[in-house]
Amino acid sequence: MRRKYIGYRLLFMTFLGFLALLPAETAKVSPAHIAIVGGTVVHPERNGPATLERDMTIILSGQRIQTIGPAKTTPLPKDALVIQAGGKWIIPGLIDSHVHFFQSGNLYTRPDAVDLNKWVPYAKERARNTARLPATFKVWLASGVTGVADVGGPFWNFDVREAARRSAAAPRLVVAGPLISMVARPQMALDDPPIIKIDTPDAARALVKRQLERQTDYVKAWFIHRKGDDLAAQEAIVKAAGDTAHAAGVRLAVHATELLVAKAALRAGADLLVHSITDQAIDDEFIELVKKNRALYTPTLFVSMGYALALSDSWKPTEAELRLGDPQILQAMNDLKKIPADELPERIKQLxxxxxxxxxxxxxxxxxxxxxxxxxxxxxxxxxxNIGTVHGPSVFREMELMVQAGLTPQQVLLSATGNGARTLGLQADLGVLAPGKLADLVILDADPLANIANLSRIHRVIKDGALFDPVQLIESIR
Ligand SMILES: [Zn+2]
Structure with a gap:
């Protein structure tokens, strides 16, 4: 039966050769049918032997998965673009539930954390991030990430979502607008602030309403609680934001990293906790509150390390980052070397x-x-x-840490697929490999359940039925 496909295969190889000659946007192929033949299908949501199905064929039709069946007995559509996947693994597309497009990961992107305006003005950094958006979309796809949630940024975020919808090469995207914040961040305001200090429940409602006019996917609260702050008053502000969002069918995402504050956030209606609890062990009351809200929990284990590494000039790219990261960002990661030691900000000297x-x-x-x-x-x-956490391949650093924390590679993969689909609100359509679901998937050269690092061994990425080669995606932004 195989011989029959050689014709298509040759045609496909010629096509790929032709593609290599084309410029940027065309790293994508969108045939009517794609047949992925002979691979191992990974189902992170299943238990036991059912997790892996070997020697399978997946047929994609347009944006959807049409069929999954044994390679021996599954006929291929005549017009299918055939991908030979013997010795490869196929997983649902990865989903990152916490990113920020207005930040680049470089040293200049958070002037509130460290002020390097003298070397790169913050306005220039924001303009850079806007201009670089098409490339940033591509590094996500190249890393096998077909869906992301931007949980807070300027009103510009709504334009980012629109740009992703129109782009030939971008992940699925849900966004939140400016953070309903307990603290001010004037360093980052410019003319479209990502963080807005809110002092009353009324002010919270007003800001949420402005975001609802832009069809925001989430409302995000930055629940920073410092010694001496009135927790009950803060909770009332977050609750006003949450109630206004919920009345419009929109979910509430909250940054709350201390147990006491996270409980207040959950009482205020949080649906998505965007970070771990980092100050102490969680308790039964916390678990009950999370369950009552059916809230999602995002660990973000790497991000604080990213800051510490980058701001001490000891950040080094991983092998995956070298292959799949934005070359512009990687190049600028060690810029501190260019600054005379006595002119470095105090925080950097300390680190x-x-x-x-x-x-x-x-x-x-x-x-x-x-x-x-x-x-x-x-x-x-x-x-x-955030500084030191680059768009795209930082997912591999994060997932490695989740395994170190004691999850199995399969559990980590579930958190990044079926569970991540809940963040996007697309759990009915995404996150598992099954007929009828949206065709977002990744073809890997190595077994992700044997070693979580194998998730970065990406052969091809398919989003919405369009095929991408990670090497070509990165070549196109060099
Ligand atoms: Zn964040």
Whole structure:
């Protein structure tokens, strides 16, 4: 039966050769049918032997999965573009539940954390990120990430969502607008602030309404609680934002990293916790509150390490980042070397003088195991865009840490697929490989359940039925 396909295969190879000659946007192929033949289909949501189906054929028709069946007995449509997948693994497209497109991951992207305006003005950095958006979309796809949630940024975020919808090469995208914040961040305001300090429930309702006019997917609260702050008053502001969002059928995402504050956030209606609890072990009351809200829990284990590494000039790209990251960002990661030592900001001097290598929060690590065992829905998220956490391949750093925290590779993969689909609100359509579902999937050269790092061994990426070669995607943005 195989011989019959050789004709198509040759045609396909010629086509690929032709593609290599084409410029940027055309790293994509959208045939009527794609047949992925002879691969191992991975079902992260199943248990036991049913998790893997070997020697299978997947037929895609337009944007959807049409058939999944044994390779020996599944006929191929005559016009199918055939991908030979013997010795390969096919997983649902990855989903990152926590990113920020207005931030690039470089050293200049958070002037509130470290002010390097003298070397690169912040306005220039934001303009750079806008201009670079098509490339940023591509690094996500190249990393096998076909869906992302931008959980907070300027009103510009709604344009980003529109740009992704129109782009030939972009992940699926849900967004939140400016953060309903307990603290001010004037360093980042420019003319479209990503973070807005809100002092009253009325002001919260007003800002949420402005975002609802733009069909926001989430309302995001930045629940920063410092010593001396009135927690009940803060909770009332977050609840006003949440109630206004919920009345419009929109979910509430909250940044709350201390147990006490996260409980207040959940009482205020949080549907998505965008970070781990990092100050202490979670307790039964927290678990009950999460379950009552059916809230999602995003660990973001790497992001604080990213800051510590980058701001101490000890950030080094991983092998996956070298292959799949934005070359412009990687190149700028060690810019501190260009700044005279005595002109470095104080925070950087402090971090540089530290002798111990940064580690993820130990409370966050042990809480991840606890929330998973309690049956809470964990969603993989990187907080990409923050200093040291680059868009795209930082997912592999994050997932590696989740395994170190005690999850199995399969559990981590579930958090980044079926669970992530809940963040996007697309769980009926996405996150599993089954007939009728949207055709977002990744073909891997190595077994992701044997080693989580194999998730970066990406052969091809398919989003919405369109085929991408990660090598071509990155070549097109060099
Ligand atoms: Zn964030």
């Amino acid at each position: 540089m003088s530290r002798k111990v290598a940064p580690k993820p929060s130990s409370a966050a690590m042990s809480n991840l195991r606890k929330v998973w065992d309690a049956g809470i829905t964990v969603v993989m998220g990187t907080d990409a865009g």
